[in-house]
Amino acid sequence: MADELFRLRVAFHxxxxxxxxxxxxxxxxxxxxxxxxxxxxxxxxxxxKRMRVQFSQAxxxxxxxxxxxxxxxxxxxxxTAEALARLKAASPTALGPERCAYVPRKLAALExxxxxxxxxxxxxxxxxxxxxxxxxxxxxxxxxKIDFMRGEKQRSIETETTLVSWETHDEPWGVSLGLKxxxxxxxxxxxxxxxxxxxxxxxxxxxxxxxQRVCRCGQWHEENGGLMEPFDLSFSWSLTA
Amino acid sequence: MRLARQDRYAxxxxxxxxxxxxxxxxxxxxxxxxxxxxxxxVCLIYAxxxxxxxxxxxxxxxxxxxxxxxxxxxxxxxxxxxxxxxxMREKQVxxxxxxxxxxxxxxxxxxxxxxxxxxxxxxxxxxxLAGIPVRADERDExxxxxxxxGPSAWNCEPLCAMFDAVLLGDGEGEIVDASHVVRDGRAxxxxxxxxxxxxxxxxxxxxxxxxxxVVDESSTRWGYAVPKPGTDAPEVVYKRCIPDLSVxxxxxxxxxxxxxxxxxxxxxxxxxxxxxxxxxxxxGMTYRPVRERPIxxxxxxxxxxxxxxxxxxxxxxSLSTTDHSQCALILRQxxxxxxxxxxxxxxxxxxxxxxxxxxxxxxxxSRRGGLTFAPEAGTQRLRDVINKxxxxxxxxxAARNAFELGWRRMKLxxxxxxxxxxxxxxLAITAAARRVLEIxxxxxxxxxxxxxxxxxxxxxxxxxxxxxxxxxxQLPIExxxxxxxxxxxxxRDRDIHISYHDAQVxxxxxxxxxxxxxxxxxxxxxxxRGCRFDAWTDQFDYEHWLEAGRxxxxxxxxxxxxxxxxDARLPWEHTSPxxxxxFLKREWHRAADGVTTDDCTxxxxxxxxxxxxxxxxxxxxxxxxxx
Numbered sequence: 045m046a047d048e049l050f051r052l053r054v055a056f057h058x059x060x061x062x063x064x065x066x067x068x069x070x071x072x073x074x075x076x077x078x079x080x081x082x083x084x085x086x087x088x089x090x091x092x093k094r095m096r097v098q099f100s101q102a103x104x105x106x107x108x109x110x111x112x113x114x115x116x117x118x119x120x121x122x123x124t125a126e127a128l129a130r131l132k133a134a135s136p137t138a139l140g141p142e143r144c145a146y147v148p149r150k151l152a153a154l155e156x157x158x159x160x161x162x163x164x165x166x167x168x169x170x171x172x173x174x175x176x177x178x179x180x181x182x183x184x185x186x187x188x189k190i191d192f193m194r195g196e197k198q199r200s201i202e203t204e205t206t207l208v209s210w211e212t213h214d215e216p217w218g219v220s221l222g223l224k225x226x227x228x229x230x231x232x233x234x235x236x237x238x239x240x241x242x243x244x245x246x247x248x249x250x251x252x253x254x255x256q257r258v259c260r261c262g263q264w265h266e267e268n269g270g271l272m273e274p275f276d277l278s279f280s281w282s283l284t285a
Numbered sequence: 286m287r288l289a290r291q292d293r294y295a296x297x298x299x300x301x302x303x304x305x306x307x308x309x310x311x312x313x314x315x316x317x318x319x320x321x322x323x324x325x326x327v328c329l330i331y332a333x334x335x336x337x338x339x340x341x342x343x344x345x346x347x348x349x350x351x352x353x354x355x356x357x358x359x360x361x362x363x364x365x366x367x368x369x370x371x372x373m374r375e376k377q378v379x380x381x382x383x384x385x386x387x388x389x390x391x392x393x394x395x396x397x398x399x400x401x402x403x404x405x406x407x408x409x410x411x412x413x414l415a416g417i418p419v420r421a422d423e424r425d426e427x428x429x430x431x432x433x434x435g436p437s438a439w440n441c442e443p444l445c446a447m448f449d450a451v452l453l454g455d456g457e458g459e460i461v462d463a464s465h466v467v468r469d470g471r472a473x474x475x476x477x478x479x480x481x482x483x484x485x486x487x488x489x490x491x492x493x494x495x496x497x498x499v500v501d502e503s504s505t506r507w508g509y510a511v512p513k514p515g516t517d518a519p520e521v522v523y524k525r526c527i528p529d530l531s532v533x534x535x536x537x538x539x540x541x542x543x544x545x546x547x548x549x550x551x552x553x554x555x556x557x558x559x560x561x562x563x564x565x566x567x568x569g570m571t572y573r574p575v576r577e578r579p580i581x582x583x584x585x586x587x588x589x590x591x592x593x594x595x596x597x598x599x600x601x602x603s604l605s606t607t608d609h610s611q612c613a614l615i616l617r618q619x620x621x622x623x624x625x626x627x628x629x630x631x632x633x634x635x636x637x638x639x640x641x642x643x644x645x646x647x648x649x650x651s652r653r654g655g656l657t658f659a660p661e662a663g664t665q666r667l668r669d670v671i672n673k674x675x676x677x678x679x680x681x682x683a684a685r686n687a688f689e690l691g692w693r694r695m696k697l698x699x700x701x702x703x704x705x706x707x708x709x710x711x712l713a714i715t716a717a718a719r720r721v722l723e724i725x726x727x728x729x730x731x732x733x734x735x736x737x738x739x740x741x742x743x744x745x746x747x748x749x750x751x752x753x754x755x756x757x758x759q760l761p762i763e764x765x766x767x768x769x770x771x772x773x774x775x776x777r778d779r780d781i782h783i784s785y786h787d788a789q790v791x792x793x794x795x796x797x798x799x800x801x802x803x804x805x806x807x808x809x810x811x812x813x814r815g816c817r818f819d820a821w822t823d824q825f826d827y828e829h830w831l832e833a834g835r836x837x838x839x840x841x842x843x844x845x846x847x848x849x850x851x852d853a854r855l856p857w858e859h860t861s862p863x864x865x866x867x868f869l870k871r872e873w874h875r876a877a878d879g880v881t882t883d884d885c886t887x888x889x890x891x892x893x894x895x896x897x898x899x900x901x902x903x904x905x906x907x908x909x910x911x912x
Contacts, residue, residue, distance in 0.1 A: 061298075062543070064307035066306075066544075069543045087626075094627065095597075105307065106307070
């Protein structure tokens, strides 16, 4: 009989200087933190013998987050408080774990399951306010899709389903923008892509952004119009890949 | 002018959003020394990008040594990529250290690693970006004292105009001693000139400003250096040498980078030095004698280092890892201790025999990527000339053994332009690849599905100082190209892939290897024309180097191809790794006669002069059997 395995879900944040880490760098750093913590992680049977760990959707380089997640497969059901304490002691503060709990092993892959994100963006600059930004984003939404370049490649993302809602507020230092996005296997809308498109619209003509601070505030699973929190243990967990 | 020591990260941070790989500039890695209270501050610089420099084991050793020393703090700095350096110049942000984000120009001592010749323009770029005068003789009294050292320090003359002191040999101990001299000198209110004089009294430290350049009939056109009258500087500065590797920290690499670096794994140095005596190899001469780390120390360090860093791979590093007398036992013990932890063990090079293949099999588990061997030359005649003590049978046996153990891809390293090379030797490179491929097909089978292939990588020979070939000229570039073409055209098999190094880079490398102090004008001229990151293929601009040479009346290609008289005084003879000139001459004559020389760790002393000169000996932990 195969040994029993356990799926530990860990919430962590990404802030400070480490906001500038790319997704692969975050993955490498956390895998090394897990090894340093001495957690009894499971190793895959594949060619490369890799640690069994999966991450929520990639966060853009430079973006902060208060709601990131990874699922780690363990070979022992370690007490969650102890697992968290060991992880905290072995992790860089700016990528610190905050909470952990066991979830059913058969659950769908984390990256696909967490398909809703909330973002908080602070924009500083000249020539725009909350109303004009609101209007610019509405123009992008109406256009139905955004064509953009990633590196040297032309990409496109539709806005009908990926851009769920947004709200803007004037602040003493500039404009704050709250965004809700939805991802699917067709793609995920990055705030920077949306803002680049919005600032190219007529309502924001002549506006200049001096800086933008992007923070992902949380991730959820969307099901039948409702949102499920990643640690929501009241959920039946019947959704499998 | 010395800048104030203060955290200036706030000036750098806004620039990070618009550059490639901002993780290069973040600091705060796991294991980095955050407390930088000093009061004496040293900054060690590898003048290339973070991902290249952070992997350097030598720098990690020195970083640890300095931070462990009472009253000394040590930080790191790497050269920003061209996107960030352009922004920093535009916004007038000086080069900053990583740990405290203080200006490099605020440090007491700044140390550079001379990793290879092609880092030369990057050192100028680094000093310029830091706002430190590039030439040592233009620095103010309170400017940082600039150290340099590392594997390419043996002919540091073309760069020594930039350095206040060059540290030769093993850095352990030496860099702390030299830093103490600067600290104590500053505390006592000594002048910069007096501090440099004091530095010249530290064993292994060469102070270029205390030497005059003499060009006469006994020298090459680059002259030689003699101590200035009244300085009492040594006529020859010999390297510092640690007699016993076991007294050094086996895990100097405590820092875990966020971004992928060139060797992204834990490295344990299991031995230092190599006595095989390959006549083209500078490291084989300059790192002598051979010192092995005890087996228990290696195994314990690997296990402990993996636990504290979280790496999933450990590399047993050295110039020739499978030469360690206890290599098989080390790998067996590591295998037992690390079983089930998802950890890989790697060794950087394979010996060209069945033992080498067995060791590769021991570390690779069920994985069978490519396997690399370095016959270096195609014919037995030429392998004897270069003292590469392997024969065709070794290569064939190793290849057969590897194919039988499951490998399908073989990579072979060769050099082109070795002394006495003929067209037959060049054609033999392709023939050797064909023979290995044929063995693979015999063992595995023919046809596409067998997956058998051979890659040949052929570099261009660069004559290096302190090797028996130091007097040689480099093969002229047109001839290199003709022979490369000959080699390529001799190959008609699609399963043999041949690649070769850029001959133009090798010309610059050879020029910098052969020149004396006047070489600095060449380097500076190239930098002024825009050269930096010359080791990066997409950044290297040969035309700028040629122009810089022409501006000083030098044809770079002629210079690289120029042989030196065997009796001439050479530009680098006053900075010595201990190997005697007589030994190198003897080896040169034996090369010309095609006579090989044994490895002194397996037979008896071959008279290189290192042990009696430095007062050390080979220090092995067991018997080395076989060749």
